[in-house]
Amino acid sequence: MFRKKLSLTERLEALREATDLGEGLVSPAEHAALARVADAAAERRALSGEHTVVGFFGATGSGKTSLFNAVVGEDLGKTAARRPTTSSPLAAVWDPAGSEELLDWLQVEDRRNRTGDFAPGAGPVILLDLPDFDSVEPEHRAIATRLAGQVDVLVWVTDPEKYADSIIHDHFIRPHASHSSVTLAVLNKSDRLTAEDARRVSASLEQLLVDDGLKKVSVIRTSARDGSGIDDLRKAIAKVASAHSAQQARIEADLRTVTAPFVGRQSLKEPTATDKRRLDDHLAEAAGADRLAAATAAAYRKRLGQKTGWLLTSWLLRLRADPLKRLGLREDADETGVHRSSIPQLDASGRAVANRGVRGYAQAVSAGLPDRWASAVVDQTEQIVDSLPEDLDRAAARTKLPAQPSRAWGLFTVVQWLALVAALVGIGWYLLAAFLPGVLYPFMDEIIPDIEGWPIPTLLIVGGLLLGIVLGMFTGVFGLAIGSGVKHRTRRALRREVASISQEKVVEPLLAVRARYLEFLDAIRRAAGNAGN
Template structure:
């Protein structure tokens, strides 16, 4: 189903909003051009909508002023008591009511009111005689260039000698090529040509204009000496004025001119999720997730051995430094996020890995974006890379490390102490029998070392205590190794989770904002372009 364009006012608003969105990205010259079109269009619509403004533009010697006077029907320069300067714009006005603010906006001070109508049904009309656009005076060129961007209809006046001048085409006509719907072209001084050559030269001029991009312009040959073609140019101006669409057509042409470079834009949406996962894995590697996981697992095994190992040897473990404390790692997560670990700063290799992860994600984030936004993504990624090592350190500081064995292992700790107590009872029994047997006589009678199946009970106590402690120690060491692998995996996942959160806030969101700005810009440009 055909979708109608937004109203012109909404299109101008969208264009102005597009300029604001693109201000951090596009070159200042391009932004100024977009902003100027939006501003000028809005200002022109706020002024008289009844008057059609037609500007006569021409190079020195083209007979532009003579043609202007012939179309007006009087030499206004001679008719005036005083004209401010010969380079000032001169306005001929039909039905001047309501034109004052419009002429003020155009910056035209010399104003001449004409009686009646320019042509039946033409309505309010303003014709402007403008300074030569190739004048050696910079101020004259500036006036012509400014008004070329403000008038509703442009009349390009040339002559047989200068119609092919590349400077005129390159610097003045071609920049306004998108305005062919509101452009008239005149080959003046046709009396200098043989009658049979007029159509040939006019055709050559038309071809040059088509090469400039003015596909809809017809060249009108004229002569102010013989009056040839004057009626044709008046008729062409009257036709445009009667349509009462020149103002809107001019504004639409301006909008097309500044949006054509973005005509192929479309929304890019979000970055592929796989790019984020790849970056997170790379950043976790740079942050030392594997080393932290191994250290946490080592700390878990050490503490488990201290708690459940054979008591005769496990005390030696306590003299070894705790792996986590040696790295300055916190076991409880730093929820505030301002503390840092005592781990050494990332070395050059780790920083290179982190930078690679960010660059690869930035490349994915820049995919599908125009050069200006792609450059902004690359620049922002470079800034992010500078502060990323500190962010990764904070991610580690916020990670809860599962290095402490659960309280369930306390049962085995109790058994270890009971086993040691049994062994000590056996040893003490033999000591009492050897040195103070009288202490045991009231309890055991004459048999101070009773036996079970031929085994002395003190010996059984010593053996059971030592073997039980040793078996428990070996068993927990085996289970500790297996559980340590799980601790390593959980630690690595916990670090990766915190790194993923850091990358989301520090990398993804800033770069996604640039992509979102581009999407908003593309949407506004689409509305403006209609």
């Protein structure tokens, strides 16, 4: 795939973005390195872009200062009574105009301006003689370490005795292994070796540099005493300076170094729909989906019985508490989210079920994340499980509960009343005939007529009572069947609310940590110079 080459400005912006995203989620040392490179690059670019800063680094006894003086062309130490040893940086400056702020940033106070040009076409150059990096004085080592991260060009000065010293390789050269394009390696005091030994030691040093990770770095053999190799070193410095790209090359090398630990990390596995469904299953169980569905179905049957049952017994149902009201639930969904149910808070078992679901999903989210990012997921998980009982209660309150029978059942209520009225008419008929027999005797045959031998009042009484009982039994059986559907719909509705709650309160916060890591990696890749077009 075609890759667009990012500008240095874009890469530094990406590094700053990665630094912000990684705060608290990468190790303090890694975050400090990211911030240091971002700050140093921004500060260096704001200062003189014309000057090339070249730092001479070496161990005690390597002849670094003598070599520095030889390259400068004068023993600058003789003119500085306050600098008997290389205890503080000394700068030799060619074309000093505009170098003051740069040297202030480098914290170099001892400055010696030079006349003329360092070399034809080299442009403004600043050479720094730095304290020995193996000094017993911690302050000296700190200065050398700091400036190794600030200068544009690094000149590593060794000698035949200490060229393989672990201090220079482990603590200085290897950490700057990606800086080959702005690194010069010098084997000083080569006059003490025979020509054959000098070639052998140079080859050995080159191999050590390759082992350190540097590429295409040749060793320049010098001697401050007889002047051999000094011109070669001056030409090498001038070549780097004349390209006027050392500053950018140094910053690019710093970017490669600081992003290297993160580039190439494996891609993450996306949490699956199965992971989300498993989470919802656990939360629905913890929220009491079955209990709520059963209560809704029971409330539906109770209300249907009250509405369509036999009027002589259905009133007894009103004496029983409504299952939903007992739980503090309403049929209508609470869209405001402020209503609380009276469902008991999750017990230990319910909490365990909910926590198991959340932690299982958190495990899927953190799969492949580095330890610190995975720990951030764990921390977020602990915050989530603390608020889960209230969230699940809110899910129950937000669920629309189909516990109210439809108005169509009102027809059965009308029929029940008609049946009761018919029975009462029959009873009243007989009472009238019984209490007023003398008055009604002449009309008895007409007052209590019959049909096929069955007195009409009897038919009204028996028919009204039987019709009421049969209708009550019918609607009761029918209510059981409908209640099963109500139970299913309620469970499904609560699961929808639980799924919404889990998405908002569990999935999104946990995925936010994962997304932040992916954004961090993307910023790191862009800082390293990689970006898709």
